[in-house]
Amino acid sequence: MTLGLGAVGDLDNERRLRILGVIDKLRELGISENVSLPQLVVVGDQSIASDLCTRFATQIVLRRTPANEAEVRVTIIPGPDAQGDEETLDGLLGFSETLSAEEFDSDIF
Structure with missing residues (x-):
């Protein structure tokens, strides 16, 4: 299904936002x-020319928000291998980083 630019605004309505919530x-x-x-x-594909690569599944949740409230929040959801080691599990669950939209740039990413 292809939407014209005018139809994009139709996707941003109270009912749809409630469903996404x-x-x-x-x-x-x-x-x-x-x-x-x-x-x-x-x-x-993994970039072989880069020093950085993602070796784990990454979940990205996008939500529409007013610009003055925009932020990036990073947390870790431990996989099954971490369940046996309580110290590792606590460390992973305790990791949280929140940045404002102004702080989040390509270098930080």
């Missing part, structure tokens, strides 16, 4: 383990 809450509760929830998946 419910989907986020269900995902936070772990419902996505048993029920397929809508998601966006981005897949690409």
Whole structure:
């Protein structure tokens, strides 16, 4: 399905925002383990020319917000291998970084 630019505004309405909020809450509760929830998946090749690469699954949640409230929040969701080591699990669960939109640039990324 292709949407014209005028139709993009139709996607940003109270009902849709409410539905996206419910989907986020269900995902936070772990419902996505048993029920397929809508998601966006981005897949690409590893760059061999770069010093950086992603070696783990990355979940990105995008939410529309007023510009003065925009931020980037980074947390870690431990995988099954971390469950046996309480110290590692606590360290991963305790990791949290929040940056304002102004602080988040390509160097930080």
